[in-house]
Amino acid sequence: MSDPDISSPPTARDVAKRAGVSVITVSRVMRSAPNVSPAMRDKVRAAALELGYRPNRVAGALRARETGLVAVIVPSMSHSVFPEVIDGIDHGLSGTSLRTVLGITHYDQAREAAILHDLIAWNPAAVIISGLEHHPDVHAMLAGASCPVVEVMDVDGDPIDLCVGTSQQEAGELMAAHLVETGRRRIGYVGAWGERPDRSRKRREAFAAALTRRGLDLAVHIEDAPSSLKTGRAGCAAILAEHPDLDAIHFANDDLALGALFHCRENGIRVPEDIGLAGFNGIELVGMITPRLTTIANPRFEMGICAARMLSRRLNSEYSEGDQDAQVSLPAGDTWHLPLHLSKGDTT
Amino acid sequence: MSDPDISSPPTARDVAKRAGVSVITVSRVMRSAPNVSPAMRDKVRAAALELGYRPNRVAGALRARETGLVAVIVPSMSHSVFPEVIDGIDHGLSGTSLRTVLGITHYDQAREAAILHDLIAWNPAAVIISGLEHHPDVHAMLAGASCPVVEVMDVDGDPIDLCVGTSQQEAGELMAAHLVETGRRRIGYVGAWGERPDRSRKRREAFAAALTRRGLDLAVHIEDAPSSLKTGRAGCAAILAEHPDLDAIHFANDDLALGALFHCRENGIRVPEDIGLAGFNGIELVGMITPRLTTIANPRFEMGICAARMLSRRLNSEYSEGDQDAQVSLPAGDTWHLPLHLSKGDTT
DNA sequence: CTTTTGATTGGTATCGTTATCAATTTGGAT
DNA sequence: ATCCAAATTGATAACGATACCAATCAAAAG
Numbered sequence: 001m002s003d004p005d006i007s008s009p010p011t012a013r014d015v016a017k018r019a020g021v022s023v024i025t026v027s028r029v030m031r032s033a034p035n036v037s038p039a040m041r042d043k044v045r046a047a048a049l050e051l052g053y054r055p056n057r058v059a060g061a062l063r064a065r066e067t068g069l070v071a072v073i074v075p076s077m078s079h080s081v082f083p084e085v086i087d088g089i090d091h092g093l094s095g096t097s098l099r100t101v102l103g104i105t106h107y108d109q110a111r112e113a114a115i116l117h118d119l120i121a122w123n124p125a126a127v128i129i130s131g132l133e134h135h136p137d138v139h140a141m142l143a144g145a146s147c148p149v150v151e152v153m154d155v156d157g158d159p160i161d162l163c164v165g166t167s168q169q170e171a172g173e174l175m176a177a178h179l180v181e182t183g184r185r186r187i188g189y190v191g192a193w194g195e196r197p198d199r200s201r202k203r204r205e206a207f208a209a210a211l212t213r214r215g216l217d218l219a220v221h222i223e224d225a226p227s228s229l230k231t232g233r234a235g236c237a238a239i240l241a242e243h244p245d246l247d248a249i250h251f252a253n254d255d256l257a258l259g260a261l262f263h264c265r266e267n268g269i270r271v272p273e274d275i276g277l278a279g280f281n282g283i284e285l286v287g288m289i290t291p292r293l294t295t296i297a298n299p300r301f302e303m304g305i306c307a308a309r310m311l312s313r314r315l316n317s318e319y320s321e322g323d324q325d326a327q328v329s330l331p332a333g334d335t336w337h338l339p340l341h342l343s344k345g346d347t348t
Numbered sequence: 349m350s351d352p353d354i355s356s357p358p359t360a361r362d363v364a365k366r367a368g369v370s371v372i373t374v375s376r377v378m379r380s381a382p383n384v385s386p387a388m389r390d391k392v393r394a395a396a397l398e399l400g401y402r403p404n405r406v407a408g409a410l411r412a413r414e415t416g417l418v419a420v421i422v423p424s425m426s427h428s429v430f431p432e433v434i435d436g437i438d439h440g441l442s443g444t445s446l447r448t449v450l451g452i453t454h455y456d457q458a459r460e461a462a463i464l465h466d467l468i469a470w471n472p473a474a475v476i477i478s479g480l481e482h483h484p485d486v487h488a489m490l491a492g493a494s495c496p497v498v499e500v501m502d503v504d505g506d507p508i509d510l511c512v513g514t515s516q517q518e519a520g521e522l523m524a525a526h527l528v529e530t531g532r533r534r535i536g537y538v539g540a541w542g543e544r545p546d547r548s549r550k551r552r553e554a555f556a557a558a559l560t561r562r563g564l565d566l567a568v569h570i571e572d573a574p575s576s577l578k579t580g581r582a583g584c585a586a587i588l589a590e591h592p593d594l595d596a597i598h599f600a601n602d603d604l605a606l607g608a609l610f611h612c613r614e615n616g617i618r619v620p621e622d623i624g625l626a627g628f629n630g631i632e633l634v635g636m637i638t639p640r641l642t643t644i645a646n647p648r649f650e651m652g653i654c655a656a657r658m659l660s661r662r663l664n665s666e667y668s669e670g671d672q673d674a675q676v677s678l679p680a681g682d683t684w685h686l687p688l689h690l691s692k693g694d695t696t
Numbered sequence: 697c698t699t700t701t702g703a704t705t706g707g708t709a710t711c712g713t714t715a716t717c718a719a720t721t722t723g724g725a726t
Numbered sequence: 727a728t729c730c731a732a733a734t735t736g737a738t739a740a741c742g743a744t745a746c747c748a749a750t751c752a753a754a755a756g
Contacts, residue, residue: 009494011742022706027744035704052492057469058410059742063711067406069449077435080428087425090452099466100450101417104438118447121405144400146357229636262636285633288577288610359712370736375714383734407712411741700755707748714741721734726727 010051019047030055061123070311071119073103073112073129075197079227079255080283081300082130085152088304089128096312098125107196109135116141126150126311132157133198148314150307154199155337162314163335164306168199171296172206174342175250175278178294180214182348184248184276187211188219190235190260191252192227200252203280207250219243227252232259240269248276248348254283254295261293261347276348291346299338306336358399367395378403409471418659419467421451421460421477423545427575427603428631429648430478433500436652437476444660446473455544457483464489474498474659480505481546496662498655502547503685510662511683512654516547519644520554522690523598523626526642528562530696532596532624535559536567538583538608539600540575548600551628555598567591575600580607588617596624596696602631602643609641609695624696639694647686654684 012026019026021044028036029044030053047053061067072089074082090100101122103115113135119127120141127142128150134142142149142160149161156169179187189208195201208218221239225231232255239249251257257279264271271277271291279286282297360374367374369392376384377392378401395401409415420437422430438448449470451463461483467475468489475490476498482490490497490508497509504517527535537556543549556566569587573579580603587597599605605627612619619625619639627634630645 012744013742023742024707024744025705027742028705031744033744035702037704040704054465054469056410056471056742058406058415058471059711060744061711062404062406062410062713063742063744065711065744072450077431077438080431083425083428083431086450087452090425090450102420102434102438102448102450104435117402118405121402123404123406229632233636258633259636262638265638284577285606288581288607290610290613360714361712371712372714372737373735375712376735379714381714383732385734388734404712407741408714409741410743411712411714413714413741698756701753703750703752705748705750708746710745711743712741714739716739717737719734719736722732724729724731726729 010053012053012055014051015044015047015053018051019044027055065123067123067125068097068099069101069122069124070098071101071103071116071122071124071127071129073105073115073119073127075105075107075112075130077104079253081253081281081298084300085130085304085307088301088306089308090304091301092305092308092312096315098311098315107193109138113137113141120145123147125315128152128307128311131197131199132159132163148311150310152303152307153197154202155335156199156202159335162307162310164303164310164338165336166298166303166338166340168203169206171280171298171340172203172208173210174296174340175280176207176210176214178342178344179248179250179276179278179348180211180216182276184348185216186219186243186245186247187216188221188239188243188246188249189251190232190239190249190256191220191222192225192231192235192256194224195222195252204252219246227255229255229259229262232256233263234259236260236263237267240275246275248278251277251279254279254281254286254293257293257295257347258285258289261289261291271347278348282343286343286345294345294348295343296340297343298340302338306338310336358401360401360403362399363392363395363401366399367392375403413471415471415473416445416447417449417470417472418446419449419451419464419470419472419475419477421453421463421467421475423453423455423460423478425452427601429601429629429646432648433478433652433655436649436654437656438652439649440653440656440660444663446659446663455541457486461485461489468493471495473663476500476655476659479545479547480507480511496659498658500651500655501545502550503683504547504550507683510655510658512651512658512686513684514646514651514686514688516551517554519628519646519688520551520556521558522644522688523628524555524558524562526690526692527596527598527624527626527696528559528564530624532696533564534567534591534593534595535564536569536587536591536594536597537599538580538587538597538604539568539570540573540579540583540604542572543570543600552600567594575603577603577607577610580604581611582607584608584611585615588623594623596626598626598628600628602627602629602634602641605641605643605695606633606637609637609639619695626696630691634691634693642693642696643691644688645691646688650686654686658684 012023015026016023029041105112126148130153132151151163154165154168211218223231223235279295282295286293286295360371363374364371377389453460474496478501480499499511502513502516559566571579571583627643630643634641634643
């Protein structure tokens with residue numbers, strides 16, 4: 001009849017007409033739904049191919065009330081940590097029909113709320129969000145969400161629903177024990193950017209408490225700038241200016257600690273003889289440089305994988321294609337606590 | 349009438365009933381469409397708030413035929429380069445109503461095609477994809493897409509639509525000129541992972557050609573493993589084993605070059621006296637370590653920004669909220685060629 | 697040969713919103 | 727007061743797919 005090429009993209013209706021079948025049959029074929037005869041399938045597939053038909057998922061999502069979208073909300077892409085978590089999520093989601101929609105908050109709570117508001121309007125199959133502390137509005141939206149919510153990164157707090165991460169409490173304790181055991185007594189801590197995200201503050205508090213239990217004080221210095229090598233260098237210089245007698249400094253992350261290492265090297269401060277340095281995260285670089293940096297390995301990629309796995313299980317029936325291994329199903333509201341371990345380098 | 353709390357989330361219909369107006373008016377208020385009286389707006393807003401109404405964007409997208417989703421397809425999240433581009437895109441898109449949907453191909457062309465197929469089914473407002481070389485299916489889908497397509501990263505080739513990036517040709521030439529000018533004559537090149545993505549191959553070929561024009565040969569070694577410090581160390585060892593007399597090595601990226609730097613340090617090879625090392629990308633670390641690594645600064649974040657800006661202009665009328673600066677509008681099919689510059693360090 | 701069962705196929709309504717156009721109201725110009 | 731244009735509101739019909747249920751058909755059971 002009318003020109004099929006110039007008009008808008010073909011719909012199931014067009015394919016149905018072409019193949020001489022009903023629209024619903026086209027729908028069934030495209031979704032690989034059961035109870036379609038092979039002959040019919042081939043006929044419809046051929047017609048679809050000829051017309052270049054592509055099902056419109058927006059329409060499908062509306063009717064079926066399921067988008068298969070996973071809203072992933074992270075504070076930043078500047079550090080390698082969140083990309084690695086996202087990579088893990090992507091790995092864990094492969095084999096399902098779920099897709100990632102990304103939101104970056106830039107550590108801004110108002111923005112976090114706006115983004116979540118926006119993403120929830122898409123009726124996502126799940127939300128994965130970083131951290132356990134949120135803006136009240138965000139908390140309310142998550143609690144009221146009609147889909148599973150996974151809070152990733154830390155487990156010290158009250159999860160709304162699902163949770164995967166490592167214990168900041170444990171991290172602080174681990175590092176305190178290590179530094180004290182290796183003879184350090186005058187210990188400092190350097191953080192950055194007003195201790196965003198919150199979990200770095202939790203870790204510092206746990207670290208300080210662990211030292212207190214051992215009868216030691218903690219000198220704290222927080223830089224304003226975001227974490228970077230440069231900030232670490234500045235932070236190291238600053239805390240040493242105020243507390244010249246420190247014999248060890250723990251940094252909020254490896255980037256800061258590496259910056260500090262460069263500061264020490266440039267200023268003739270011997271590491272670990274004059275001062276011990278330690279970071280957090282366990283990025284690849286720390287094991288390559290000389291001296292190797294002491295740090296705590298934080299399984300970022302695995303967290304992403306686990307978050308995706310928890311979702312796959314929860315949403316099981318709907319999205320699994322290649323079925324997952326039939327493990328013990330997790331009770332609702334459960335959390336997955338991943339292990340941390342100290343990676344002893346040459347700097348302590 | 350019937351319990352509104354237990355049933356499914358409220359719709360525009362519910363709000364309309366509550367406020368005593370028509371559904372279309374609710375729609376207009378929620379979209380901040382023009383021609384709504386202040387009194388009406390307040391009344392509807394109040395009703396929406398009471399019911400906790402949230403417009404369903406899936407339905408809206410279906411009827412309005414616009415999702416406001418931007419499909420972003422990158423090969424990897426493991427290197428910092430793509431997260432930085434994504435960060436740039438996110439920055440450039442802020443202030444518009446566009447949202448990022450992410451696809452990670454893991455350098456797998458089949459996967460790239462599958463992901464694109466999937467994302468296009470969402471009727472995105474735009475596609476941003478990495479690189480200019482694609483699987484034939486991918487090329488066809490992009491060419492046939494009914495939305496703008498931005499190819500980011502490199503500009504050496506035939507863009508399908510919009511394009512933002514730097515010239516790999518120029519990069520190769522720039523580094524060849526630098527090394528020859530600083531007296532290097534026996535030059536090697538180390539790449540990784542079968543030279544994925546393609547632009548690293550282009551860069552190597554341009555580098556080799558530029559050396560040829562200057563009457564010099566190039567020793568090439570490609571590692572199988574993905575780029576990392578470890579791979580760089582191994583690659584450096586391997587190429588030196590085969591060509592012990594090299595006086596300079598150019599690496600496909602900074603990670604490899606840094607790994608090589610560690611190899612040299614561990615093996616008593618003096619840099620830059622015995623050998624010159626140079627990378628590509630300009631990551632923060634190269635300027636912090638001693639010796640500072642010579643590299644070419646590749647504006648990754650800016651590429652993301654520019655990609656988003658090009659889209660904002662093209663899609664202007666539909667999505668701009670705070671209006672962009674009225675600049676010269678770019679003709680269709682135009683490409684944005686960003687400048688590269690050599691960052692001279694201490695390793696050459 | 698009839699009845700029953702299960703596998704295929706199709707008709708119709710609907711998901712929740714917005715485009716389109718018609719109806720109504722308001723305010724100013726004549 | 728009368729009329730016309732602009733502003734405001736509403737009724738209706740999509741958008742393109744899938745859920746639900748009815749109808750048909752072939753094969754198995756009696």
